[in-house]
Every structure is written in C-alpha cells, then in structure tokens.
C-alpha cells in the first residue's frame with residue numbers, strides 16, 4: 282500500500298458496533314467484565330483503549346514497523362524509552378537536538394545513573410570514540426532541531442550493529458512521509474506527534490514504533506506501569522491529522538524550499554540551514570535519506586545579537602512567535618531563549634545555536650505572502 286492510501290486506511294476499519302466510518306472516541310476509564318478475567322480484551326483504560334489501539338496500529342503501518350506505542354507527549358515517549366535502561370548504562374546522543382530531550386537526559390535520567398555523551402554525528406569516528414562496553418543506545422535526531430543537520434542512519438546502524446547497541450531515531454522533523462528509519466535498520470522510532478503527525482497545533486502527543494516483539498513488550502509494559510498515556514480525544518486528533526500528513530508536508534516542503542532560497546539571497550542573513558539547499562553540507566545525504574527536505578528552516582543574521590534577532594522576531598505578522606512546529610500555520614522562534622534555553626550557553630554555541638539564530642516552521646500558506654512577511658521583518 283502506498284503512503285497516501287495508508288494514511289486513510291492502514292489499521293483503520295469502520296467501528297464494528299455502529300459502522301461509524303471515523304474511529305470513535307472511547308471516553309471511558311474502565312470496561313465491564315462478564316466474570317473476573319472474562320472480557321472483550323479491555324480491562325482498564327490506562328492499559329488499553331480502542332481509540333488508542335487504532336492509532337497505534339496506524340502509526341506502526343506508517344513507519345513500516347510492527348508495534349506502535351502511544352504516550353501523552355513526545356517527552357513521555359522519550360521517558361519510557363529511557364526507562365528500559367538501568368543505572369550505569371550509557372547513551373550516545375547527537376549534540377544538536379531538542380532542548381527538552383537534552384534536559385530529560387541530563388537532569389532527569391542523569392540523576393538515576395544513566396550516562397549520556399553528546400557528540401557531533403556528522404563523523405562516525407566521533408561516535409566510535411564514545412562507545413564503551415556500557416553503551417546501550419545511540420540516539421539520533423535527523424534532521425536535527427534547530428540546526429537541520431543530518432545524521433546518516435545507515436552508517437550509524439552499521440556501527441551500532443557491530444557493537445550490539447540499539448539505535449533510536451527521533452523522526453519528528455521528517456515524519457514517516459519523508460523518512461522511515463526502521464527500513465534503514467534502526468530499532469526504535471520516536472515522535473513528538475504534537476508536530477507534523479497532529480499537524481494542527483491542537484494536541485500534545487508522543488509515539489514510539491518498533492519491529493521487535495521484545496522491545497514492544499517492554500514499552501507496552503512501561504506505558505502501563507508508568508502510565509503517561511494519551512487520552513482518547515488526543516488519539517482521535519492525531520488520527521485525524523495523519524489523514525492529510527502527505528498533503529500538508531508536500532506544501533510545507535515546497536514553501537520551505539522557496540523561503541530558504543529567498544533567505545540565502547538576503548543581505549542581512551549570514552547562513553541558512555535547510556537540507557534542500559545545495560550549500561547544505563549534507564545535501565547529498567538528504568537526497569538519499571529523505572523523500573523531500575522538510576518544512577523546517579533556520580538561519581542566523583550577520584549581526585549576531587539577541588537584539589537583532591528580536592527585531593525580526595517581533596516584526597512578522599503572518600509568522601507567529603511561538604514554540605513548537607509542524608502545524609498548518611507558520612511559526613517563528615528563537616532557539617537560544619525559547620526551545621533550547623535549557624542547554625547551557627557553551628554547549629549550544631558549540632553546535633551553532635547562536636544568539637541570532639532564528640527557526641522557522643513553515644506552514645501551508647501561500648509562499649509569496651510568507652516571503653513578503655519575512656522580507657518586511659528583516660528590513661525593519
């Protein structure tokens with residue numbers, strides 16, 4: 282089944298009790314049993330919910346995996362993955378990643394004895410140097426948030442397999458429409474479904490997809506045992522958002538390519554980060570690894586100061602100044618003081634998150650209007 286058919290049909294059947302074509306929202310906390318232990322497969326709604334089941338099956342199909350496990354947020358999904366490990370285990374992560382992921386790694390799981398190293402994954406030798414006998418997981422974001430760097434999933438998987446280490450890919454920026462890491466040998470895919478999967482900036486949600494039954498069992502156990510489950514309304518919103526993922530993403534990619542080209546030609550702009558640009562150091566990898574280049578763009582200004590960035594950030598009318606990404610509307614943000622403020626100054630500067638770095642989540646509006654909006658703000 283091709284992707285556009287999958288988003289409408291995979292894992293989705295009309296409701297058996299009513300024929301409702303749309304998956305019902307099963308707003309219930311518990312299920313009646315005929316006798317103790319005799320039931321229809323549902324006991325308590327933290328453990329199972331029919332709306333959530335449909336979404337889990339749909340997500341597994343989109344990522345070409347076998348098991349989907351949904352959570353209350355992207356970070357709740359990360360939390361569950363980390364709870365598969367124990368004190369003394371080591372995780373190697375890319376050094377350019379969502380600030381909240383960095384924070385949960387260091388400030389939450391660091392306290393429980395997990396060890397994290399953050400490396401530049403553009404060169405495999407950096408990962409190789411970080412691997413020890415205690416390394417259990419390599420955590421990749423690709424494209425990265427907010428620098429839009431790429432990590433070569435095939436190369437990392439080859440290295441990890443030799444060492445018996447698991448590979449997890451945060452596929453939030455690409456979405457399964459542009460990239461399916463399990464097909465490239467990754468063991469775990471994680472999403473902030475809050476972003477492109479939901480697509481309408483109206484829900485917080487997270488998901489994990491795997492192929493391996495043992496990993497799935499462990500994650501279903503943690504979903505129930507730790508309990509950070511999404512509500513059925515939230516699952517419904519993600520199911521609804523997914524139906525147009527390919528259409529929204531096509532338009533966002535098209536708009537982002539035009540906007541990146543415009544920014545690259547603007548006098549006040551120092552550097553544009555967008556995998557679709559020929560100037561992107563990993564443009565060839567992007568062509569190989571992704572179906573298109575995504576809807577995220579970041580750029581720095583020639584005058585590298587928070588004041589210069591603020592002038593642009595406060596002068597757009599269509600681009601709304603806000604955290605998050607992947608919705609139908611365009612957003613503008615300042616990683617240094619917003620999404621990545623939890624990363625220490627020295628660390629963030631090392632990865633290029635400069636004071637003037639501005640991040641755009643490109644929506645599905647008309648590209649000409651978006652460019653005019655940015656042009657006015659840049660010239661303000």
Ligand code: P1T
Pocket residue numbers: 354355356357379381382422426451453454472473474475485486487604605606620
């Ligand atoms: O916000 P939440 O659903 O918990 O997802 C966390 C998360 C995980 N992974 C990536 C790559 C992310 O970008 C995020 C959340 N990011 C933002 C809120 C942001 O504005 O970048």
